[in-house]
Amino acid sequence: MVKREVTGAHYGAGAWLAQRVTAVVLLVYTLLCLGLILGTPSVDFDIWRELFSRQWMKLATMLALTSALLHAWVGLRNILMDYVKPVGVRLGLYIAVICWLVACAGWSLQILWSVR
Numbered sequence: 001m002v003k004r005e006v007t008g009a010h011y012g013a014g015a016w017l018a019q020r021v022t023a024v025v026l027l028v029y030t031l032l033c034l035g036l037i038l039g040t041p042s043v044d045f046d047i048w049r050e051l052f053s054r055q056w057m058k059l060a061t062m063l064a065l066t067s068a069l070l071h072a073w074v075g076l077r078n079i080l081m082d083y084v085k086p087v088g089v090r091l092g093l094y095i096a097v098i099c100w101l102v103a104c105a106g107w108s109l110q111i112l113w114s115v116r
Contacts, residue, residue: 015074022071029064052115065108069101 036051037043051057076097084090 015078018070018074022067022074025067026064026071029060029067032060049115052112058112058115061112062109065105065112069105073097073101 040047052061077094080090080093080097084093
């Protein structure tokens with residue numbers, strides 16, 4: 001007989017919804033970038049710098065970066081929960097993933113907000 005813990009209704013619904021919402025945000029941002037690339041006759045460094053120096057593009061990129069990091073966290077957390085059974089190893093991997101994602105967020109924001 002399999003013994004299961006009762007965790008309550010809708011357990012995991014928030015993670016499911018976060019994955020879907022962040023995927024939509026990333027899709028919209030990707031389509032925006034593709035539209036900007038295809039709508040510009042020549043794309044060079046100066047064009048990109050001018051585009052990313054605009055406040056609305058910085059905010060859209062920040063939203064996309066936040067969505068990507070949250071999407072990665074939910075996905076990796078679910079993989080670790082499913083496949084890493086020793087609690088200590090799983091906790092260590094959680095900490096490593098969180099540290100990596102926070103470092104990526106800091107580095108990305110530093111790059112994004114340095115564009116003038």
